Amino acid sequence: MTIKNDQIYINQILKGDANAFAxxxxxxxxMVFTLALKMLKSREEAEEISQDTFIKAYKNIDKFKGDAKFSTWLYKIAYRTCLDSIKKNSKKYQTGTIDEITINKIKSTEGVLDSIERKERAEIINKCLIELPEDERSVIWLFYFEELSLKEIIDITDLSEANVKVKLHRARKRLLTIVEKRVEPELINHYGRK
Incomplete structure (x- = not known):
């Protein structure tokens, strides 16, 4: 039903009704602002990217063919606009490398996270997500928080299925390493024993 509703408004826009875009x-x-904020880590830049995304979408609405959902097409525009901004300001977004961790550490950290209250976990994850490289953070965000399918993420990012899976895998590992470093050792020990 929402896809049909979107198409109704798209058709009105194509007929010259600019108000339908509102x-x-x-x-x-x-949705667009959240993606931009997660990728750029700056509210001000996310607002600018959101505006740019909608301007680009409006100017190119005739290129939307309906092969995918409108939201996927819009995500793709937002994602690419964020990447362009990141490339333009690359020094600002450099992220240090994170050492690889073993499977045992992953399992123990997952166990710790499962034991922490939902609210605490959400706060920790949110702070840790910011430390991931932009491409991994965005793939994690799209998959887990926006609950997009692999196919939708592939459509948005223009990455291969294998590449998306690798990025998800690496991002999960890096995220767990970051979480492990942020969570106080006493908390890990306390919850790890349960």
């Missing part, structure tokens, strides 16, 4: 902006503005 519906799509209202419907997807939080």
């Amino acid at each position: 519906f799509l902006v209202e419907k997807y503005k939080i």
